[in-house]
Every structure is written in structure tokens, then in C-alpha cells.
Amino acid sequence: MNIVKYVMKFSGVRTATAGIIEKNGKVLLTKRSKMIAEGGKWCLPGGHVKKWETAEDCVKRELKEEVGLDVEKAKLLFVHEEFKKDLNLHAVVFVYSLKTKGKIKNNFEVKESRWFTKKEVEKLDMAFTHNQMLKRYWNGK
Numbered sequence: 001m002n003i004v005k006y007v008m009k010f011s012g013v014r015t016a017t018a019g020i021i022e023k024n025g026k027v028l029l030t031k032r033s034k035m036i037a038e039g040g041k042w043c044l045p046g047g048h049v050k051k052w053e054t055a056e057d058c059v060k061r062e063l064k065e066e067v068g069l070d071v072e073k074a075k076l077l078f079v080h081e082e083f084k085k086d087l088n089l090h091a092v093v094f095v096y097s098l099k100t101k102g103k104i105k106n107n108f109e110v111k112e113s114r115w116f117t118k119k120e121v122e123k124l125d126m127a128f129t130h131n132q133m134l135k136r137y138w139n140g141k
Helices: 003-009 055-067 130-139
Strands: 014-020 026-032 046-048 070-084 089-101 110-116
Touching: 014 055, 014 070, 014 130, 026 055, 046 055, 055 070, 055 089, 055 110, 070 130, 089 130
Parallel strands: 014 089
Antiparallel strands: 014 046, 026 110, 070 089
């Protein structure tokens, strides 16, 4: 059994964040490294909230770690409940709209970062339930 699946088997409900950055009608997605859960799939940048960390601080930290961007403004859009039974994952995800600055620089968790239109996203193999988050985002616009 993969170590990530083993750990998730015994964990309760997780708290996570996801950041939506839109520029010129496209959103920034990252392709997950094969070394981590859902490897090779596309997702929104973000991650798990650490103990004593606010969700907003988490999304700012994760953006800096994963893609090297600094968050200038974070606006909470909605909270998404995520179920991924094959990973034994139940998470509450705080989804933010972000304004960022800086140049994209991927870390070890991210194989690639790219900007996608709504139509392009619909054809992608997305990690977790990030496709549902993006649909809700676009339906709310």
C-alpha cells in the first residue's frame, strides 16, 4: 500500500485550500508530480492547512511553495466538501480567488504549470474533485 493511502486510511476529515487565479480568461493549474497522491493529474494550487494556520495563510503559503507566487489579495469564494473514496479522503476545502505577483517557479510537487480556458479544463484529467470546484466557480460568475 502506498504510504499516502496508508496515512489517509487512518485520518479523519482534512482541511485544505485551493486557489483560483484567473488571467485573460484562463485559470492557472498545476500538474502534480508522480511522487504524490493523484500524481500526473491537473489541479488548482493549494494544499492542507497546518495546525494553528488560518485557511488564508495556508493558501498564501501553498502558492509560494508550489508555484513561487506571492498573494496580494485573497477572497474566499466558497467552501467545498470533497469526497474521494479511493483515497479514503474526506476534506473541507476553502476555495479562494487570488491576485498574485511574481514569476511562476515550480517546486518538487509540481511537474508543470499552465494556463487553461474553461473549454480546455473540461478535457483534462483533474485531481481530487477540482473539476467540481472550477464548475462551481464558473457557474457563479
